[in-house]
Amino acid sequence: MTSRHPSYHGRFAPTPSGPLHAGSLVAALGSFLDARAHAGRWSLRIDDTDQARSRPEAIEEILAQLQAHGLVFDGEVVFQSRRTAHYEAALDRLETMGRLYRCNCTRARLRDWAEQHGQVIGAIGPIYPGFCRRQPAAADERHAWRFQVDDRQRRVADRRLGEVSQQLATEVGDPVLRRADGPIAYHLANVVDDHEMGITQVVRGEDLAPLTPLHVELAETLGLRVPTYLHLPLVTGPDGRKLSKTNQATPLDTRKATDNLRAAAGVLGLDTDVTDRVTVPELLDRWTAEWRDRHAIG
Template identity: 55%
Template sequence: MTQPVKCSSDLSTETRHARPYVGRFAPTPSGPLHQGSLVAALGSYLDAKAHDGLWRLRMDNLDPQRCRTDTESTIIEQLAAHGLHHDGPIIRQADRCTQYRTALRALQQQDAIYRCCCRRNTLRAGVDSGRIAEGLAGPIYPGTCRRDPPSADTQAGWRFSVPEEEIDVPDRRLGHLRQRVIETVGDPLLQRSDGVFAYHLAEVVDNAEEGITDVVRGADLAPLTPLHVAIHRSLYPDRPPPRYLHLPVLYDAEGRKLSKTNLAPPLDPRIARDNLVAAAQALGLDTTGAGGDPAALLQTWTDQWRALFLGGEQTVDPLESARQ
């Protein structure tokens, strides 16, 4: 498992960038934003503005069966209603398949990927029967096609050969995320047999090619961060990966993460101010006497964020400290 540990002084002191700060918010347009989405959007926005940086918007719309163009316009309207205006053009992953194919070829030249024809339901059945272990992102692939490659005429996807050594990723809120990915995730698919590229590959390629310096996202994705850093190191050995900061995740009354899958209600733009205050509270920010329009609130919270994350020595979790 990913093991967060206390930040040492090199992590807790703000490191100045040699490059200008560029952050991003990357929703999947499979449904409107909900309150949990707003927490992630607000946290990433405040971090960018506290660093006097850029806040990009990217649509993670790789899977055409899940994503719809009308949902994208709804998300843009929801963000604007809450005062969250992105910098520069919107990036759409569906337009970037050429870049993903180039990345796959680079990994193939390194012998860092291999073809796989195993089906998801077969792997799931292996978990149910106890033959395959459950990992942080589904069944831990047992290496079937690595040992016995499929024939050239067999439809197959591509899997990444994860490194055996431990990956250590500093997280600006949680501390160090240390993980042996081969034991916790296994070799992930980077491209499915039907040609759809996987989130893991697109996320890494987009961050690198868009010049993203900082990834601020929900803590539910923290367990996948060592994998993403491993892929980044294979593709871009001469470039540092982004810095990471994983935010608190919201749960419903039944203890389930707020998500579209769990039918979380969409954000209502008519109560944007109330939504923003609730999101700021979830981040541990001071909303006492919060007044004014969204723009005024965002400026106040940007100043708070700057004090929390750019103010010298930090505790393990500055957001938790702010609540106390």
């Protein structure tokens, strides 16, 4: 019996810096199956706020790869690069609330600080020392905008990992939401778009779990909807590192869609003991039913 959640809305949101690889397919398949198992919508969003990293040809590759693997999304593709006005409005609201400050710290200054005092590495990277929180940059100086996090423990429930908990001030620090050269940070664009698209369930790779408390903090500060989260297992290479475009992960071969899907399903713990003659739609139907049995929302 189908677990019906008519308000369910999930999404897959790749960065178009290159084609999808085996790790990307795990995230796409998991989010697709979760949406289908709950008779919900599954949208595609292209996270291309950073145009310097985005490749137009990669978008076409991603669309072709999804189609070849039977992962059909609902509605039109959403492009973050076309939604800058929405992010600017959110920045204006945060500034009005006193939660943003101007930061003119250069990489050289932060590097010198780290060399002299030791760099504190937090859950999502180096923790900002707080220079401009104490004395913000002048409005006429070239500056980035940083978000001032609350000094409290932030707890988020995850459908697979359980509770994800962080003391944001000491484990994350104040992140940049808009760089000095213009691009909007992933953190802000992500929470604004998830809200405005009506996303209720975020199913993505486990490498993004450490970002979740910050994203919830941002969403709640802005008065936006907070989705439910499910973080999926990662695919790692021979060196133990997560497969990614930055470490030259091999692009998916669309001629081997069935084999690719079986490998991804295996990472997700699904039954891959099927005959060689099974079609892609048959595989997806089978795994949708299995996913519903294992991961249905009550």
